[in-house]
Amino acid sequence: MNVFKIFKNINVHYAVLLLTPFSSLYCGDLFLDALQKTTPIGYVKTMYVHDDRAAPKLDQSTFGVGGKVGIESGDWYGLKVKVAYYITSDLGMRDSNPKKVDAYMFDVDKRPYSILGEASLEYKNxxxxxxxxxxxxxxxxxxxxxxxxxxxxxxxxxxxxxxxxxxxxxxxxxxxxxxxxxxxxxxxxxxxxxxxxxxxxxxxxxxxxxxxxxxxxxxxxxxxxxxxxxxxxxxxxxxxxxxxxxxxxxxxxxxxxxxxxxxxxxxxxxxxxxxxxxxxxxxxxxxxxxxxxxxxxxxxxxxxxxxxxxxxxxxxxxxxxxxxxxxxxxxxxxxxxxxxxxxxxxxxxxxxxxxxxxxxxxxxxxxxxxxxxxxxxxxxxxxxxxxxxxxxxxxxxxxxxxxxxxxxxxxxxxxxxxxxxxxxxxxxxxxxxxxxxxxxxxxxx
Structure with a gap:
């Protein structure tokens, strides 16, 4: 598995920054094995929410798609790195009136967003x-x-x-x-x-x-x-x-x-x-x-x-x-x-x-x-x-x-x-x- 290709595909250069110091410390078999065992993690999710509300509130009809894509490294002396990027999109279907958009599908301004949600170093012993x-x-x-x-x-x-x-x-x-x-x-x-x-x-x-x-x-x-x-x-x-x-x-x-x-x-x-x-x-x-x-x-x-x-x-x-x-x-x-x-x-x-x-x-x-x-x-x-x-x-x-x-x-x-x-x-x-x-x-x- 070409881990650097994965980094490029999911656009998380932070993973490279996290992994580089360790590669300089130890390039032996255990480190290479940890790299080879790096696996993709995440999910793809699509949702539709229709909220039929009593007047004077406006009905809400909201479609969203997105998910999480990331990587988790293999174990190296008990150390693991995890990086994941989260994203939402409305595919151009979001209503122009924010009051007609679900309050939790997107950001507080009712607009889609993305975020580097996970970037962690774990040590187990x-x-x-x-x-x-x-x-x-x-x-x-x-x-x-x-x-x-x-x-x-x-x-x-x-x-x-x-x-x-x-x-x-x-x-x-x-x-x-x-x-x-x-x-x-x-x-x-x-x-x-x-x-x-x-x-x-x-x-x-x-x-x-x-x-x-x-x-x-x-x-x-x-x-x-x-x-x-x-x-x-x-x-x-x-x-x-x-x-x-x-x-x-x-x-x-x-x-x-x-x-x-x-x-x-x-x-x-x-x-x-x-x-x-x-x-x-x-x-x-x-x-x-x-x-x-x-x-x-x-x-x-x-x-x-x-x-x-x-x-x-x-x-x-x-x-x-x-x-x-x-x-x-x-x-x-x-x-x-x-x-x-x-x-x-x-x-x-x-x-x-x-x-x-x-x-x-x-x-x-x-x-x-x-x-x-x-x-x-x-x-x-x-x-x-x-x-x-x-x-x-x-x-x-x-x-x-x-x-x-x-x-x-x-x-x-x-x-x-x-x-x-x-x-x-x-x-x-x-x-x-x-x-x-x-x-x-x-x-x-």
Missing amino acids: NNSAFTAGRQEIDTPIVSTYDYRIIPNLFEAYTFTNKDISHVTITLSYITKMSGLDGLVSFKHFESMSAQTYTSLAMRDLQTIDANSGDTLDISKISGKHGVWMSGFVYEDKFKFQAWNYYCKDVMDEFYIDLAYPYEINSDLMATLEAQGYAVREVGKFKDFLHTLNINGSYELFGTKLSLESKNIGLSTSLAYNFFTGDAKTITAFGNWGGYPEYVAIPYMFAQDNSLSAIGKSKMGKINFKYDLQKMGLKNQTLIAGYAIIDLDEKIMPQSDIDVINFIYKAKSGKALTLKTQYELRESKNYRYTNDILTLSATYAF
């Missing part, structure tokens, strides 16, 4: 690994979360260790973020404090204005800071995980969950899950909020019970979540791409006199997942669910939401995945009355 540079991260609160074409990506220094049986320990300092859950930019890596997405909208730094203000860029208060992340995951007969995320002068978050499976008989498997997280504003951001007589401290709790029948191919689950907080609480729901809640909810707008729509909210969901292989349709799955989102009337009146969703997934081999998703939302608040159809095809290599 026995049960430990250290990765430095641009990378994908998958944890409950900080997550790559790829529900469109280009996902969230992070600049970080990440250490993992698995010396203890069934335990993974993670320590990381995450400096910057790009992607569809960022606040100030999707196509540029910005500080984690700048990318923190809260419900607080302000006209200026003294005036709260939920209807006409802009979502606050916290870095204007706190300065530009990264996130210290630490995690403990135990997985054997049951799974337990605990994570902490600390961003100086912004917030401190703690997440915990437990999943306990129980075999009823040879056919039926039950799983009981519980979760919770707490968010606390800290430092300069805390002082800023308290000056306005508001706060950023709240919790989420949840439980979920699942039952799976292997013979029938059917899984059923019941889930419940609720948020604490009050009328003076702002929230940072899913602020760095992590959406660990058992009952997923749409983005909730702060409006009128409210600071957040999710304070004291309750939500429940029943879900069914059926393996269509039982009907002779191999590698195909059908999912149907119904959720109720009960918002506190004193905080967000007349805005409860009923959600019905259907998902169809099909795989062809290990490479091609097809997905169709339809979601119908009903509410007395026009902001949450719409139905969304999403079609996607992904080919991974």
Whole structure:
């Protein structure tokens, strides 16, 4: 394999810059073997999103195509290099009115973009690994979360260790973020404090204005800071995980969950899950909020019970979540791409006199997942669910939401995945009355 030809084809000269120092250090058989084992990585993805929204909002119809192309080197004394380039395109089909374009397919200005999303050096030694540079991260609160074409990506220094049986320990300092859950930019890596997405909208730094203000860029208060992340995951007969995320002068978050499976008989498997997280504003951001007589401290709790029948191919689950907080609480729901809640909810707008729509909210969901292989349709799955989102009337009146969703997934081999998703939302608040159809095809290599 001619690795330099690959570099040229995917236009990532950064890979050459990363590899050249090592080639000068050692040109023996092991280094040449690592070069020969360099492999292409990535995916091609095409999507179509149609959002039929209630007036006065305009319907959105958006087509996008793109993906990821990159390389991963072979191992050389425990070292590996990974470089990947991400791209989106509308193929000239994007509507000229930005309000008719999906909010997450492209950049914040609704225009296609591309980005060098991964450029990392990894070192592995026995049960430990250290990765430095641009990378994908998958944890409950900080997550790559790829529900469109280009996902969230992070600049970080990440250490993992698995010396203890069934335990993974993670320590990381995450400096910057790009992607569809960022606040100030999707196509540029910005500080984690700048990318923190809260419900607080302000006209200026003294005036709260939920209807006409802009979502606050916290870095204007706190300065530009990264996130210290630490995690403990135990997985054997049951799974337990605990994570902490600390961003100086912004917030401190703690997440915990437990999943306990129980075999009823040879056919039926039950799983009981519980979760919770707490968010606390800290430092300069805390002082800023308290000056306005508001706060950023709240919790989420949840439980979920699942039952799976292997013979029938059917899984059923019941889930419940609720948020604490009050009328003076702002929230940072899913602020760095992590959406660990058992009952997923749409983005909730702060409006009128409210600071957040999710304070004291309750939500429940029943879900069914059926393996269509039982009907002779191999590698195909059908999912149907119904959720109720009960918002506190004193905080967000007349805005409860009923959600019905259907998902169809099909795989062809290990490479091609097809997905169709339809979601119908009903509410007395026009902001949450719409139905969304999403079609996607992904080919991974």
